[in-house]
Amino acid sequence: MKDIITVNNLTKYFKAYGKADTAAVNNVSFTLHEGETLALVGESGSGKSTIARLLTGLIKATDGNIRIYDKDICKMKRNKALELYGQIQMVFQNPAESFNPRKTLGYGIGEPLRNRGYNSAAIANKVAELLEMCGLPAELAFKYPHQVSGGQCQRAAIARALAVEPKILICDEATSSLDVTVQKQIIELLDKLRKSKNLSIIFICHNLALVQQFCNRVVVLYDGQIVEQGTPDEIINNPQAEYTKLLVDSIL
Amino acid sequence: MSEEILKFDSVEISFEEGPVVHDVSFSLHSGEILALVGESGSGKSTLIKSAMGLLNDNGLVTRGDIYYKATNLLELPEKEMRKIRGAEIGMIFQDAKSSLCPIRTIGSQIVESMNAHQKIPKAVAKEKALDLFAKIGFRDGEKLWKSYPFELSGGMNQRVGIAISMLMNPSILLADEPTSALDVAVQKQVIEEMLNLRELFGTAIIIVTHDISVAAAMADTVLVLKDGNMMEYGQANRVINNPEDEYTKHLMEAVPRLKRA
Numbered sequence: 001m002k003d004i005i006t007v008n009n010l011t012k013y014f015k016a017y018g019k020a021d022t023a024a025v026n027n028v029s030f031t032l033h034e035g036e037t038l039a040l041v042g043e044s045g046s047g048k049s050t051i052a053r054l055l056t057g058l059i060k061a062t063d064g065n066i067r068i069y070d071k072d073i074c075k076m077k078r079n080k081a082l083e084l085y086g087q088i089q090m091v092f093q094n095p096a097e098s099f100n101p102r103k104t105l106g107y108g109i110g111e112p113l114r115n116r117g118y119n120s121a122a123i124a125n126k127v128a129e130l131l132e133m134c135g136l137p138a139e140l141a142f143k144y145p146h147q148v149s150g151g152q153c154q155r156a157a158i159a160r161a162l163a164v165e166p167k168i169l170i171c172d173e174a175t176s177s178l179d180v181t182v183q184k185q186i187i188e189l190l191d192k193l194r195k196s197k198n199l200s201i202i203f204i205c206h207n208l209a210l211v212q213q214f215c216n217r218v219v220v221l222y223d224g225q226i227v228e229q230g231t232p233d234e235i236i237n238n239p240q241a242e243y244t245k246l247l248v249d250s251i252l
Numbered sequence: 253m254s255e256e257i258l259k260f261d262s263v264e265i266s267f268e269e270g271p272v273v274h275d276v277s278f279s280l281h282s283g284e285i286l287a288l289v290g291e292s293g294s295g296k297s298t299l300i301k302s303a304m305g306l307l308n309d310n311g312l313v314t315r316g317d318i319y320y321k322a323t324n325l326l327e328l329p330e331k332e333m334r335k336i337r338g339a340e341i342g343m344i345f346q347d348a349k350s351s352l353c354p355i356r357t358i359g360s361q362i363v364e365s366m367n368a369h370q371k372i373p374k375a376v377a378k379e380k381a382l383d384l385f386a387k388i389g390f391r392d393g394e395k396l397w398k399s400y401p402f403e404l405s406g407g408m409n410q411r412v413g414i415a416i417s418m419l420m421n422p423s424i425l426l427a428d429e430p431t432s433a434l435d436v437a438v439q440k441q442v443i444e445e446m447l448n449l450r451e452l453f454g455t456a457i458i459i460v461t462h463d464i465s466v467a468a469a470m471a472d473t474v475l476v477l478k479d480g481n482m483m484e485y486g487q488a489n490r491v492i493n494n495p496e497d498e499y500t501k502h503l504m505e506a507v508p509r510l511k512r513a
Contacts, residue, residue, distance in 0.1 A: 043435040044406075150292070179291035179462060184506040206436065209508035237513040250437040251510050252465040 004168060004200050005032040005055065010064035012050055024050040026224040027064070032168070037194060037201040039211040039232070041247070042221035048204045051221075052172045055202070057085050068168075086116075089161035093173035095153035099145040105153075106141025109160040116164065130159040134189060151182035155189065162193065169194075170202045175210070187214050208251055212236060220244050254282045257321055257423055257456055258303065258341075264315035265295070265302055265480075271314065273298055273480040278473075282423060283450060285457045287467035287488065290477035291503075296460040299477075300426045303458075304343055305333045320424075339369045342417030346429040348410035352401040358412055359397035365416055384415055387452065388445060407438030411445055418449055425449070427459045431466055443469055464507045468492050476500045 010028045013021040025047040032038050040048045053059045055066060057073065065074045068088065073081050089112075092098040099108045109130055110123040118126070127141055134155040145153055154174065161169055171190070175183040191214065194201055205211055211218055212232040220228040220235060220243065227241035239245045258280040265273040273295040280286050288296045301307050303318055303325065318325045320336060328336070345351045353361055363377045378397065385393035390411070401409055410430060417425060427446070431439040447470060449455055461467055467474055471488040476497070484497040495501045 043437065180464070180506040180508075181291065181503060184508075207508065208436075209510040212510060213508050233511075233513065236510060246437050250440040252440070252443075252469040 001033040001036070003031045004034050004069065005202075006067040006070075007031070007051075007055075008065050008067070010051070010054060010066060011062050012047075012054060012059065013062045023224050025054065028221075028224070028226050029064075030219050030226065030229060032200050032202060033216075034200055035194070035198050036216040037191075037203055037214060039215040039218045040202060040204045040221060041206060041208060041211060041218060043206065043247075045223075046221040047224040048221055049172055050224075052090065052170050052202070052204055055170060056088055056090050057081060086164050087166050088168040088170065089164065089166040091154070091157050091161050091169065091171045091174045093176055095150060095157045095177075096145045098157055099153065101145055104142050104144055105148070105156045108145075109141070109156060109163060112160065112163045126163065127159075130163055131156075133162070133193070134159040149182075150178055151185060154178060154182075154186055158186075158189065158193070162197070165197075166199070168200050168202070170204070172204045173206070174203075176206070183210070190214075208232075208236060208247065220247070254284075256280070257282050258458075259319040260299075260303075260316070261319070262316040263299070263302065263313060263318060265298055265307065266312055266314040268310045271480065273302075273477075275316070276475075276477075276480075276482050277316075278475055278482075278485055280424065280456050280458060282456050283454045284473065285446075285450065285459065285471045287471035287474045288458060288460045288477060289462065289464060289467050289474060289503075291462060293479070294477040295480040296462075296477055297428055298480075300343075300428060300458055300460055304337055304341060304426065305330070306337075306343075335369070338365070338417075338422070339420045340422050341424045341426060342420060342422035343426040343428070344410070344413045344417055344430050346432055348413040348430075349401050349406065351413060352409065354401055356400070357397070358399050358401070358404075362397075362416055362419065366419060369420060381415075381419060384419055388415060388418075388448060390415070405438070407434050407441060410434065410438075410442050414442070414445060414449070418453065418455070421453060423456060425455050425457045427457060429460055429462070432461070432463065439466070446470065464492065464504065476503065 008029050010025055012025040014024055015021050042048050054061050061074050065072045068084055073084060106127050110127050113123045113126055128138055131138055131140055136155050175186050193199060203215055215232055218232050218235050219226055222243040228235060228244045235244060236248055239248050256279050260276055260278050262275045262277050264271050264275060288299060290296050302313050313326055362381050363374050366372060366377045382393040390396055431442050434442060446457060450457060459470060474488045474491040475485045476483040478499050484491055484495060484500045495504055
């Protein structure tokens, strides 16, 4: 299997006045293979979301490198890197807040296309196609985020992420704020899309049971460091690190 | 079984746009843990707020009765209700940190909440509190007494919140999603603490949760709600592992369960 993302010794310090720097991500290395779903698990403050933000270029790494398709994005010029970032899209925890409340969902889904200079007819076509792909009715394009349910909104967020036909999808707690029945639908949708579009997914999550159902490999983070990685079954049935043991024991 | 202390008798609750909870009946016995489960908007929180008389201005119990022991809570004037609220029926919320005052120490908030029901000197309040802290296994209660909420972790804040409600020794504790904002390891601690309190004081607990595994870990009985309707009510074991209702089945199937070898 091909490696799509290779992360080497990635480190991110946050500076705070009058305090020692905090290492939110500390010397982390892992790879994402093509077509797989990789889970990042860990408690709050373990650095899961910081890694997602580093991978998508929302913040800059202090040290280490991230290679996407063998290109080191940490050393690349900003405008060069932007092209590459089209390959990697994100879905966030709170779907309603990730859309502009004053614009329709159709406008929001079409926004990445507008930024890339598509004309309005092409955008409308693409939006309709994306909605259908994510199992949403066409008239949803004319609704506002507050008019639809959380599950529908999250589907729309997935549609938006797929608008630029990325190869990598990063889901940051994308199902954590949803009810279990809706969560199941979203997971099934993601899995279907992964297969049909050959996506590779990084799935940030704190629910090990969900990870076991849905992910190929797991990286366990604690305090900014990787304490363990392996397949979900290995991690759950035979945890090695102290923290992983605690995590598995805590599951009810 | 033991004494029945809270009874909902075909309760209907309406907001301006019409009824949101329809015909819900259940009873709670002393020392029993009841879990109200359901998805967002199913009326879980509305139900327990109605028992506390905390529905906001446009919400009203439009049919049925809520009895606490022999008292009909709905007929009580606010002045009488205030004696029950907190002292007889305690409540804890999802976000513990924001239910505490951010600029005052835990200690001063404990003194305030105890004085709302009975005039007692600060030293006595402190002694009682430290006594309870010790009983439920807080290390260094003295330090905790002087701490501010922001100095404590989310889990510790929630445990303090529980301790404060337990200081009045209520016979019922209403818990609205008390573990939903916590990490799993911390969640387990908080659950164990609530179970421990039931052992120590025989408190009955109603826990509102969307997390079926929390219900499975704690509850004796489970009530499943959907769109304000009671879908299923019975022994926790039976409802969770052997649901009869279609919706409950659907709900239980959607819950990801950990498979251990």
